[in-house]
Amino acid sequence: MARYLITSAIPYINGIKHLGNLIGSQLPADLHARYLRGRGHEVLFLCATDEHGTPAELAAARAGRPVAEYCAEMHAVQARLSQGFRLSFDHFGRSSSPENHRLTQHFALRLAAAGLISEVTERQMYSVADGRFLPDRYIEGTCPNCGFTDARGDQCDNCTKQLDPGELINPRSAISGATDLELRATRHLSLRQSAMRDRLAAWIDGKTGWPILTTSIARKWLNDGDGLQDRGITRDLAWGVPVQFPGAPWTGMEGKVFYVWFDAPIEYIACAQEWVAAGKGRDWERWWRTDRGAGDVTYIQFMGKDNVPFHTLSFPATILGSGEPWKLVDYIKSFNYLNYDGGQFSTSRGRGVFMDQALAILPADYWRWWLLSHAPENADAEFTWENFQAAVNKDLADVLGNLVSRVTKFCRAKFGESVPEGGTWGPREATLAADLGQRLDAFEGHMDAIEIRKAAAELRAIWVAGNEYLQAAAPWTVVRTDPAAAAAAVRLALNLIRLYAILARPFIPDAAAAMMGALGCEDWAWPDDLGAALTRLPPGHPFATPDVLFRKITDEERADWQVRFAGRR
RNA sequence: GGGCCCGUAGCUCAACGGUCAGAGCAGGGCGCUCAUAACGCCUCGGCUGGGGGUUCGAAUCCCUCCGGGCCUACCA
Numbered sequence: 349m350a351r352y353l354i355t356s357a358i359p360y361i362n363g364i365k366h367l368g369n370l371i372g373s374q375l376p377a378d379l380h381a382r383y384l385r386g387r388g389h390e391v392l393f394l395c396a397t398d399e400h401g402t403p404a405e406l407a408a409a410r411a412g413r414p415v416a417e418y419c420a421e422m423h424a425v426q427a428r429l430s431q432g433f434r435l436s437f438d439h440f441g442r443s444s445s446p447e448n449h450r451l452t453q454h455f456a457l458r459l460a461a462a463g464l465i466s467e468v469t470e471r472q473m474y475s476v477a478d479g480r481f482l483p484d485r486y487i488e489g490t491c492p493n494c495g496f497t498d499a500r501g502d503q504c505d506n507c508t509k510q511l512d513p514g515e516l517i518n519p520r521s522a523i524s525g526a527t528d529l530e531l532r533a534t535r536h537l538s539l540r541q542s543a544m545r546d547r548l549a550a551w552i553d554g555k556t557g558w559p560i561l562t563t564s565i566a567r568k569w570l571n572d573g574d575g576l577q578d579r580g581i582t583r584d585l586a587w588g589v590p591v592q593f594p595g596a597p598w599t600g601m602e603g604k605v606f607y608v609w610f611d612a613p614i615e616y617i618a619c620a621q622e623w624v625a626a627g628k629g630r631d632w633e634r635w636w637r638t639d640r641g642a643g644d645v646t647y648i649q650f651m652g653k654d655n656v657p658f659h660t661l662s663f664p665a666t667i668l669g670s671g672e673p674w675k676l677v678d679y680i681k682s683f684n685y686l687n688y689d690g691g692q693f694s695t696s697r698g699r700g701v702f703m704d705q706a707l708a709i710l711p712a713d714y715w716r717w718w719l720l721s722h723a724p725e726n727a728d729a730e731f732t733w734e735n736f737q738a739a740v741n742k743d744l745a746d747v748l749g750n751l752v753s754r755v756t757k758f759c760r761a762k763f764g765e766s767v768p769e770g771g772t773w774g775p776r777e778a779t780l781a782a783d784l785g786q787r788l789d790a791f792e793g794h795m796d797a798i799e800i801r802k803a804a805a806e807l808r809a810i811w812v813a814g815n816e817y818l819q820a821a822a823p824w825t826v827v828r829t830d831p832a833a834a835a836a837a838v839r840l841a842l843n844l845i846r847l848y849a850i851l852a853r854p855f856i857p858d859a860a861a862a863m864m865g866a867l868g869c870e871d872w873a874w875p876d877d878l879g880a881a882l883t884r885l886p887p888g889h890p891f892a893t894p895d896v897l898f899r900k901i902t903d904e905e906r907a908d909w910q911v912r913f914a915g916r917r
Numbered sequence: 918g919g920g921c922c923c924g925u926a927g928c929u930c931a932a933c934g935g936u937c938a939g940a941g942c943a944g945g946g947c948g949c950u951c952a953u954a955a956c957g958c959c960u961c962g963g964c965u966g967g968g969g970g971u972u973c974g975a976a977u978c979c980c981u982c983c984g985g986g987c988c989u990a991c992c993a
Contacts, residue, residue, distance in 0.1 A: 402992070654987090726930090825949085825950090
């Protein structure tokens, strides 16, 4: 039994996430956490909401609410939706927690002591009317390159040219439209990533088994231009972890907070402290401190590709720079994007399916199966309703659901609702067991390697093997001439249902529970001994014929949803 | 502009430089009748985006062109 620490990129507090966000980190992380638990390993699976930053402040202001209140409410919403999707976090924390405040300030102190923090004075755009400094993208104006009137301060959406907010013609606040903007000097802390460039590069170079998506993004940042740049880690905001605190080695930083991308990854650690504070665990240090028992922990992070630079460079710079024995990540699984029906998911335009909407129309397992079996691992993937309908109906309803149905109903009709006795395995059963053994090896290999699509395909093939066997054994025919042989076949088929429940549980936990529940069994032990697993339910063991596991998606529903989710939420 | 990724059957995707490029879905045929009009078997289907090159051998490596996508450090 080994120990695994798993974190999912923490979703931003601002609004309900769409299916692209879900498959980009949380769902794959949950799959892996559930799989490792199923195999008997000790797992700590953490996630949280990322609550700081300008968008949170603005969203709260728009809602006419204090930002702390707004975040608390949105955290509850996201927590509820996470539960709805059966995301099995050991704790779902908040980056605004007291634990994260303390820890973020602690890291800043350590980095300062190590000489890795510098103070820089910058000139930034200040909006007098809004009473705040504006991030580049919150300044709009006319593009000096193409004349587009709604260009943003960081880039023109029309001609894609990179801009500096000072270049905009007739600049205005994107928040209020105010034009009384002025450049003001402001002092900030900067993390001297450049000083850690070689150390980070060597660390990345040692990670030969990482996804190419992960390492190529990291290398790009390490080697681009003059190499890894220092990064500002503070902002002129009210909502966040205060930069000025008792014991801080700097002065005059009142009214500033740490940049979200400094404090958000630290929440991975703080979340473990919250987990303890919530009474769910006893010792967070044995997961995070290599000097306190975390030396044997394997730490795996899941995230979308947009998060890779922060997890491969900034956060490791924080960890390494602290000079303290914190656990560093061992494997970073990153994902491309999921697109929606020929375009991108769009939160602002309400294009695509969002987590709350998804659960309102179908149970979590339907979504989990499709998303995981189409995870954007090697390239951007696309959600279409046709594909979703076909995959769900075929894989879940026909191949798996119907198998459970035909076996239990046949048994009930011919032998009653208990595992039939009599008969023995013949060559056909031995062949099936051998085939399943090979497929199980392949499945485990793919799951261990976090090759999610391949694992899903193999799992489906394992289900198909059950139908093939049943078709060949044909107990409905055999029962007329050799009831004992038919009983042996049905007994094996009933045990297959239990096996499938165990293997499928990481993907479709509710259906797996329904299958196991129908069998009146609570033994979820991983089938390390396949032969034993296939005879686990003994003759005479009672079961209950379950309801339909997965209903089919009709053409009418598909057509309706296609229209409903096309845009303008 | 620079960098990275992708392009394989109608669709979604596989394939350490090495048998005849494979699966699923869709299409066609047959079988079965336990089952959610479900299941099984067989079958059709490819100049691996185009063009050059390296190699005994290229989907795979190199160059180039075309097409799609992403990143480019103040959204997070």
